[in-house]
Amino acid sequence: MFNFGWGILFVLVHFMLFLLCYRKFGKHGLYAWIGIATVLANIQVTKTIEMFGFVMTLGNTMYGTIYLTTDLLNEKYGEKEARKAVWFGFFTLIMSTVIMQMALIFQPQAEDIAQEHLEIIFGLMPRLVAASLLAYFTSQFLDVRLFALLRKWFPKPNQLWIRNNGSTCVSQLIDTLVFCTVAFAGVYSFDVWWQILLTTYLIKFVISVASTPVIYIARRFQFPEDDRRANEAG
Incomplete structure (x- = not known):
């Protein structure tokens, strides 16, 4: 039960920090x-x-906030801005992978205490990043496109929950299937792999639904750039 209670706090902290990041830094914060x-x-992961x-x-919680952001x-x-954000996420994954793989190659000093632990964490990264990039590309661009389509069919402001949850639930299913297959197939037994697949999607689904009030709150935040965009559109 500890993990469940701590997990609820974990999710709330993510949402609060997300709102704070957007409130303080606007679109750049996203x-x-x-x-x-x-x-x-x-x-x-x-x-x-x-x-x-x-x-x-x-x-899963942190990854779920990426869908919330886009x-x-x-x-x-x-x-267009949502697609740019997806490409930005792609760049950060590539950048962090390349830099950390190069950092691991340095020969550590005799009394170094970090190398072994860094190898455990970032040594797994190439396969995880390959899985994540493939899943990220297919699911994020799908999510952006589905959201745009749903906005045409459900354009009213109070129908944001349909646009948000509808696009995210479909795209996250694709994301989970692709990621778990590439990242964990053969690493864990089929029993454990299936549990990870099922729980990963269920958690993402719950996070998506739970984030609905968050996106409504965030949409109400106003910034000077929003006014400029509205004037240009007008």
């Missing part, structure tokens, strides 16, 4: 969040925990 979230999610008798990985960008700034 891009910064994408960059940080793509890196942290791929580090956290190396840790497995147990909850209600199921094995699951960390990183949906908010799509909602307030348009599909």
Whole structure:
């Protein structure tokens, strides 16, 4: 039960920090969040925990906020800005992987205490990043496109929950299938792999639904750049 209670606090902290990041830094804060979230999610996913008798990985909450971010960008700034954010996340993944793989090659000093631990965390990164990039590309661009389509069919402001949850639930299913297959097939037994697949999607689904009030709150934040964009559109 500890993991469940701590997990609720974990999710709330993510949402609060997301809102704070956007409130303080505006659209630039959303891009910064994408960059940080793509890196942290791929580090956290190396840790497995147990909850209600199921094995699951960390990183799902942080990764789920990426969809929240791109949906908010799509909602307030348009599909073009959301796509730019997806590409920015791709760049941060590539950049962090290249730099950390090069850092591991340096010969550590005799009394160094970090190399072994860095190898455990970042030594797994190439396969995880390959899985993440493939899943990220297919699911994020799908999410951006689905959100734009749903906005045409459900354009009213109070229908944001349909746009947000509809696009995210479909794209996250694709993301989970691709990522878990590439990252964990053959690493864990089929039993454990299936549990990770199932719990990963369920957690992402719950995070998506739970984030609905967050995106409504964030949409109400106003910045000078929003006024300029509205004037240009007018």
